[in-house]
Amino acid sequence: DQQVKQNSPSLSVQEGRISILNCDYTNSMFDYFLWYKKYPAEGPTFLISISSIKDKNEDGRFTVFLNKSAKHLSLHIVPSQPGDSAVYFCAASIRGNTGKLIFGQGTTLQVKP
């Protein structure tokens, strides 16, 4: 059973527009959520995170929103840039900071110039 789901395998947006990547989860015990970005032939790199006690966290062009009642989080990238083209993984952990993460399947974002 997939506890963290990214239902959109791919997303294509124009440079300068907003990219919205979505993630759903089923386990109400998750209390910390993260987004990782992955380029081909590289390992994932940490992008942004949010604790379950918050509903929004911003870092420059990246904002993560958490809707606990819907068990849904989203990553907004504004404005999108061609260098943002990558695979984005949503991840969650139980009991805060353990590093034992449950990952979604990933969404491939393509930003067209």
Place this chain on the structure above:
Amino acid sequence: NAGVTQTPKFRILKIGQSMTLQCAQDMNHNYMYWYRQDPGMGLKLIYYSVGAGITDKGEVPNGYNVSRSTTEDFPLRLELAAPSQTSVYFCASSYGLEMANVLTFGAGSRLTVL
């Protein structure tokens, strides 16, 4: 500052062979992890360690073993390789405590079992 280094990058094994994937980090991180990623799937935790001499199973530990004799190194041993172990393996590390979830990953080791 190399970060997390994994070797080899690619390897083909025959069914029943054994091998060790090497992982080393130079960031003095306490926590280390092995994840695997199958095609079209998310990463799954195999084993993790919170410090030298301490290891524990993750979500998918069967068919693997680990050891952590130093802070820097966390090798993953595959015994009796099976086709189901064909995957990309990622080693990662983190400081632990409030930064435990911020993982630094290696570039990955692609393993094919035929």
